[in-house]
Amino acid sequence: MKKILTTGLIAGCILFILSYGGIFLGVRFFPGLFVxxxxxxxxxxxxxxxxxxxxxxxxxxxxxxFWDRFKSLFKGTFIMRGVEFGFVYAMIALLPVMWISFxxxxxxxxxxxxxxxxxxxxxxxxxxxxxxxNP
Amino acid sequence: MRxxxxxxxxxxxxxxxxxxxxxxxxxxxxxxxQSSSLSVNGSTNINTFSCVIPAYDKTDTITIKxxxxxxxxxxxxxxxxxxxxxxxxxGMTKQLQKTLKKKQFPALHIRFLTLSSLPVMTQKPEPVTxxxxxxxxxxxxxxGINYQISxxxxxxxxxxxSRDLNFTDFKLIPPCKxxxxxxxxxxxxxAFHLKMKTI
Numbered sequence: 001m002k003k004i005l006t007t008g009l010i011a012g013c014i015l016f017i018l019s020y021g022g023i024f025l026g027v028r029f030f031p032g033l034f035v036x037x038x039x040x041x042x043x044x045x046x047x048x049x050x051x052x053x054x055x056x057x058x059x060x061x062x063x064x065x066f067w068d069r070f071k072s073l074f075k076g077t078f079i080m081r082g083v084e085f086g087f088v089y090a091m092i093a094l095l096p097v098m099w100i101s102f103x104x105x106x107x108x109x110x111x112x113x114x115x116x117x118x119x120x121x122x123x124x125x126x127x128x129x130x131x132x133x134n135p
Numbered sequence: 136m137r138x139x140x141x142x143x144x145x146x147x148x149x150x151x152x153x154x155x156x157x158x159x160x161x162x163x164x165x166x167x168x169q170s171s172s173l174s175v176n177g178s179t180n181i182n183t184f185s186c187v188i189p190a191y192d193k194t195d196t197i198t199i200k201x202x203x204x205x206x207x208x209x210x211x212x213x214x215x216x217x218x219x220x221x222x223x224x225x226g227m228t229k230q231l232q233k234t235l236k237k238k239q240f241p242a243l244h245i246r247f248l249t250l251s252s253l254p255v256m257t258q259k260p261e262p263v264t265x266x267x268x269x270x271x272x273x274x275x276x277x278x279g280i281n282y283q284i285s286x287x288x289x290x291x292x293x294x295x296x297s298r299d300l301n302f303t304d305f306k307l308i309p310p311c312k313x314x315x316x317x318x319x320x321x322x323x324x325x326a327f328h329l330k331m332k333t334i
Contacts, residue, residue: 020314023313024316027180027181027317031182032182034181034317035181035182035224036226037312037313037317038179038182038224038226038227038230039226040226040229040230040233042312042313044233044308044311044312045310046311046315052313106225
């Protein structure tokens, strides 16, 4: 349990920097991709900002538990294991959620694809961290 | 004695006629036509937006109540439906309407209070200043506005005005998305073009 929490926290800190740094750079250098977020679908009064920034830790702790439970199934080098872990997460969790989101919400294809790739990148990074420090 | 009565009656008649003539010359009514428009321009840290009410769906009048050395006193207002805003992007349109609290306050009002002067109307736009009272989301605020006023060959009076406002002037919170990474700036420019006919 301690190992799950420790690796989750380390992965959370790394994902926090990379994820929000990535969004910050994306907003700065590709502003056109973010225009669609000026929409009441997205919270605008700031009362959920803490929850937004906690996401990196929520996904890290969840993936850390998942990794600890099923890590024996991922074989090969730590890079292979991390990448495969990311793809497994993307297929079983992200893809269905993106599918239902696009079918039910007034959002664009670009938005859904970017969320999928963002989640996939997060899971691969977390997988690499887990494969390295909790093999 | 009889002559005095006649003189008194004549004076009374003259004075009443004089008043009525004065009122007749001072009071004018302008009917705001449906081709009038209003736009709200603003920006975020990633883009700019321009939301318009392309056509005015009511027939309101603006009355010139009196002229003094200090200016012209007006009465009358226009009422604009928040639902009529079009930002050329459905998400942005919905966002502006939500920010302006459409559900609680479905209309914004512009009440015309004064003009600095009423120039002789020509096709050449003349600059005038004036005061208006703007009500958005239930909050009223008075502003000075720089206008351009002119009259075209069809006797349509064109009153163009613009003014920078802040969302916070009306206790509104500019939208802020993705944990504050996308921020709408507080300042907005409201511009209107009223087309009116004298009645």
